[in-house]
Amino acid sequence: FRGEGYQEGFRKGTHRGLQNGRRNGASHGAKLSSEISFYYGFAVTWKCLLECNVDNKSRKRLRALEALLILIQKSPLDDPQSMKLQEDTEKLRAKFRQVCSMLNVPTDFKDYIKTAEGTSF
Amino acid sequence: MKKALDLVQRIGAHPDSRCWFVSWSPNGALLASCGGDKALRIWGREGDSWVCKTVLQDGHQRTVRKVAWSPCGNYLASASFDATTCIWKKKDDDFESLTVLEGHENEVKCVAWAPSGNLLATCSRDKSVWVWEVDEDEEYECVTVLNSHTQDVKHVAWHPTKELLASASYDNNICIYKEEDDDWECQATLQGHTSTVWSLCFDAAGEKMASCSDDRTVKIWKEYPSESAQSDLSWKCVCTLSGYHGRTVYDVAWCRLTGALATASGDDAVRVFKEDVTASPDEPVFSLVAQATKAHSQDVNCVSWNPKEAGLLASCSDDGEIAIWRFEEEE
Numbered sequence: 001f002r003g004e005g006y007q008e009g010f011r012k013g014t015h016r017g018l019q020n021g022r023r024n025g026a027s028h029g030a031k032l033s034s035e036i037s038f039y040y041g042f043a044v045t046w047k048c049l050l051e052c053n054v055d056n057k058s059r060k061r062l063r064a065l066e067a068l069l070i071l072i073q074k075s076p077l078d079d080p081q082s083m084k085l086q087e088d089t090e091k092l093r094a095k096f097r098q099v100c101s102m103l104n105v106p107t108d109f110k111d112y113i114k115t116a117e118g119t120s121f
Numbered sequence: 122m123k124k125a126l127d128l129v130q131r132i133g134a135h136p137d138s139r140c141w142f143v144s145w146s147p148n149g150a151l152l153a154s155c156g157g158d159k160a161l162r163i164w165g166r167e168g169d170s171w172v173c174k175t176v177l178q179d180g181h182q183r184t185v186r187k188v189a190w191s192p193c194g195n196y197l198a199s200a201s202f203d204a205t206t207c208i209w210k211k212k213d214d215d216f217e218s219l220t221v222l223e224g225h226e227n228e229v230k231c232v233a234w235a236p237s238g239n240l241l242a243t244c245s246r247d248k249s250v251w252v253w254e255v256d257e258d259e260e261y262e263c264v265t266v267l268n269s270h271t272q273d274v275k276h277v278a279w280h281p282t283k284e285l286l287a288s289a290s291y292d293n294n295i296c297i298y299k300e301e302d303d304d305w306e307c308q309a310t311l312q313g314h315t316s317t318v319w320s321l322c323f324d325a326a327g328e329k330m331a332s333c334s335d336d337r338t339v340k341i342w343k344e345y346p347s348e349s350a351q352s353d354l355s356w357k358c359v360c361t362l363s364g365y366h367g368r369t370v371y372d373v374a375w376c377r378l379t380g381a382l383a384t385a386s387g388d389d390a391v392r393v394f395k396e397d398v399t400a401s402p403d404e405p406v407f408s409l410v411a412q413a414t415k416a417h418s419q420d421v422n423c424v425s426w427n428p429k430e431a432g433l434l435a436s437c438s439d440d441g442e443i444a445i446w447r448f449e450e451e452e
Binding site: 057060090091093094095097098100101102106107 | 223224226249251260262263264265266267268
């Protein structure tokens with residue numbers, strides 16, 4: 001009976017574990033993509049706003065926005081187990097902060113995004 | 122050869138508060154101090170004594186942790202716990218606030234001007250190091266945000282001749298940054314200290330770097346051409362000074378005129394070390410040549426050598442005082 005009980009428990013545990021894992025993964029994935037999409041939308045909007053300006057300052061800002069967009073495009077968002085993802089996300093966040101500083105925009109976006117901190121694999 | 126560290130003057134600089142940092146102007150005529158009273162004070166010589174020339178009170182909302190002079194001596198930068206860095210411009214005998222650099226998420230721990238005068242570095246408890254560029258119109262812009270440390274970054278310092286930046290952190294490491302392909306990156310991580318690295322500085326030629334730590338040691342690092350083709354240089358620890366400091370070593374300063382190394386410690390003492398000329402350059406030996414064991418009544422936070430007058434040393438402490446010392450090397 002003990003053997004059977006064990007088997008049953010093991011099966012139920014595996015099932016529960018898979019469910020939890022899936023939920024957890026989905027939640028982290030959603031948070032991360034919502035954060036990165038925010039940066040993408042932010043960068044695209046500012047690019048549109050500044051594209052027509054020819055002054056030096058705007059040109060520097062456009063270059064930084066371009067760099068941010070390239071970083072987003074290059075990051076391996078489809079591969080959650082990639083080591084590069086963690087590194088790239090950090091670089092993205094740092095670049096975003098730098099761009100905000102250049103645009104004189106305060107980086108208090110707590111109402112819009114919740115960064116997926118503490119995501120480790 | 123007798124060496125002494127004599128007290129020239131003791132100043133009650135930041136009353137009822139801590140004095141966190143002192144910095145000499147590039148021409149050696151003025152001393153800037155900052156403290157827990159949120160103020161910056163500029164001290165100048167009048168006859169034989171040092172007097173307060175200016176008080177800059179309204180620049181910050183919290184403690185001012187560090188202050189730095191621009192290489193030309195016309196600007197001051199102050200780093201504060203209020204998360205901002207204020208740039209001050211000299212106007213006759215006074216200073217006025219030019220601009221405020223914002224962006225760090227919390228306490229700014231240090232600010233440093235590059236020798237070129239065009240770049241500024243700041244670091245913070247938010248674990249990042251920011252590099253700012255100044256243009257001809259006195260406009261400051263952040264060019265990069267570097268996240269190489271995993272904890273509070275305590276100090277940043279520029280190399281005297283190359284565009285190289287070093288940072289010290291609560292994560293026990295030192296990071297070296299260089300501009301590569303139009304962006305800054307961490308070129309090396311120096312491990313060795315077993316606790317928080319509080320400060321670091323380069324020698325006059327920029328061939329050696331001294332770092333000090335909560336682990337009560339001072340380490341000397343030297344630059345070597347790297348074996349691998351990737352990076353052209355690597356830094357190795359060539360000497361560790363241990364057993365001299367009873368507590369945390371908070372600051373280390375290398376005199377660009379004499380090569381003497383001064384330290385500030387939590388054991389209330391100020392010490393001066395000198396490199397033995399006889400030892401091999403790859404295995405330098407430093408000896409303690411002078412000390413003031415009761416330099417202050419509390420933790421000594423900073424030591425700074427006057428850049429023009431050899432042997433003139435300033436220190437400051439949690440007791441709110443600044444002390445001016447003369448280090449003499451009598452033959």
